[in-house]
Amino acid sequence: MQIAAEGAKSHMNILVADDENDIRNLIKMSLEENGYTVLTAQNGKEAWDILMTQNVHLAILDVMMPVMDGFNLIRKIREHSTIPVIFLTARTDEMDKVLGLGLGADDYLAKPFSVAELVARVGAQLRRNNEYLATKEKASITITYGSLSIDKEKCCAYKNGEPIELGAKEYKLLLHFMEHPERVFTKRQLYKAVWEEEHYFDDNTVMVHISRIRNRIEDDPHKPKYLKTIRGIGYKLHYTGEKP
Numbered sequence: 001m002q003i004a005a006e007g008a009k010s011h012m013n014i015l016v017a018d019d020e021n022d023i024r025n026l027i028k029m030s031l032e033e034n035g036y037t038v039l040t041a042q043n044g045k046e047a048w049d050i051l052m053t054q055n056v057h058l059a060i061l062d063v064m065m066p067v068m069d070g071f072n073l074i075r076k077i078r079e080h081s082t083i084p085v086i087f088l089t090a091r092t093d094e095m096d097k098v099l100g101l102g103l104g105a106d107d108y109l110a111k112p113f114s115v116a117e118l119v120a121r122v123g124a125q126l127r128r129n130n131e132y133l134a135t136k137e138k139a140s141i142t143i144t145y146g147s148l149s150i151d152k153e154k155c156c157a158y159k160n161g162e163p164i165e166l167g168a169k170e171y172k173l174l175l176h177f178m179e180h181p182e183r184v185f186t187k188r189q190l191y192k193a194v195w196e197e198e199h200y201f202d203d204n205t206v207m208v209h210i211s212r213i214r215n216r217i218e219d220d221p222h223k224p225k226y227l228k229t230i231r232g233i234g235y236k237l238h239y240t241g242e243k244p
Helices: 006-011 021-033 044-053 070-077 094-102 115-141 168-179 187-195 203-217
Strands: 013-017 037-041 058-062 085-089 107-110 142-145 148-151 156-159 162-164 184-186 227-230 234-237
Touching (some): 021 037, 021 115, 037 044, 044 058, 044 070, 058 070, 070 085, 070 094, 085 094, 148 168, 156 168, 168 187, 187 203, 187 234, 203 227
Parallel strands (some): 013 037, 013 058
Antiparallel strands (some): 148 156, 156 162, 184 234, 227 234
């Protein structure tokens, strides 16, 4: 969903839902002149069908549409998606605006409106959403738990910001725990997840690697604050030290 270059706009699908043909066609023409791909609907039901079958990056919705109005449509949208939504309406009641924004709209334009302003707002909403997604994606690359962190892109683990020396299996094992904190795993489950062996199982191998990880991440491996042994079951990642 990158929109850094002008040419990338051609990959942006904008949904325009309005029961007035002239307005719908005017918006469609203006957006296409600015490099966007435009999908149109003349009522909320048509718009919903498009949203369920097409990859839509932003929706421009009239509030007063037949079959399903804009308010009911955005309720359904927000159950499934965080795409930017801009409302268009001839209703100027402030409470309508408050309701629309409260239901999850990102912007609101009253009719009659400037098409140039609408196009500018479309661009602004897409940039903002793209920045949000980029930040969210970047955050998902790094996992933090207590004073431990893992950079999944670099395949590196850290404690208090300092690199931890781990072998490949030890890294995968620690990553598995950090992706599922507080969850108890049996040795068999850990072996299957990290060694990817469906039928073979070696509990001693798991124990050896757990011990090595503890030597790297625990202040005192004999009194672990992170990797806890659940007697008779297995292990879990559960931090009991002071919060960093």
